[in-house]
Amino acid sequence: MRTFRDHFSAGSAGYARFRPRYPAALFDWIADESPARERAWDCATGSGQAAEGLAPLFDMVVATDASAAQLQAAARLPRVHYIRCTAEATGLATHSVDAIVVAQAVHWFDMAGFFAEAARVARPRALVAVWTYGNPSVDSAVDAPLAHFYRDIVGAYWPPERRMIERMYQDVHLPFAPVKVPDVPLEIPMTLEEFGGYVGTWSAVQRYRELRGSDPVPAFVEALAPVWGDPASARLTRWPLAILAGRA
16 A cells, blocks of 8 residues: 655645635536435545535535644534545445545545545445646736746656646546546636645645745746736636546
């Protein structure tokens, strides 16, 4: 089994504040495709973005993560129960969940171990959905310096698992009966501060800070300011979203 490597605990507060929330339409679809709405499992919940979307639709959401810091930063919500554990060994009861979701995290897993655990805890015909999003887009004037920062400033600090995101999970294969997924947009308005805060949550930025003892984000935000305009203005920011789903 792969050893848990913690890329995000150091930035858990920023993760909770700046990572995008997922569209309500995605969670409506998950609930509609689930055989019941008694219990959902949000695996690698991080600071709880997916758990937040599932909570109004299921009687209980079990949100698990291996990082204590991430769980501490997660919002306390009705019907959400947080548990610290790995994706591959949860301790959840066999055949106990109607939906399993993994948001922006399955690339970190021992996938064989996780999928075996998912098959164990899933009720018959439970939905298993995993998704990822790529780099955001605002407009060409913002996207160009973002691409430079991604590639040339912190590019050497990305872990190898990032390649699966760059390929939008084309290399991830769910061992479950395929389910057609919806085309839902992931987009939110962000100020310049929020955009810079989001970039600051990247695992490559965390590693850059640790290894070099400096933060590359302030200079990036300063360089972006002339093309952003009013820093307090919220610019619509879009992420490409790839969803894979199957039925247990």
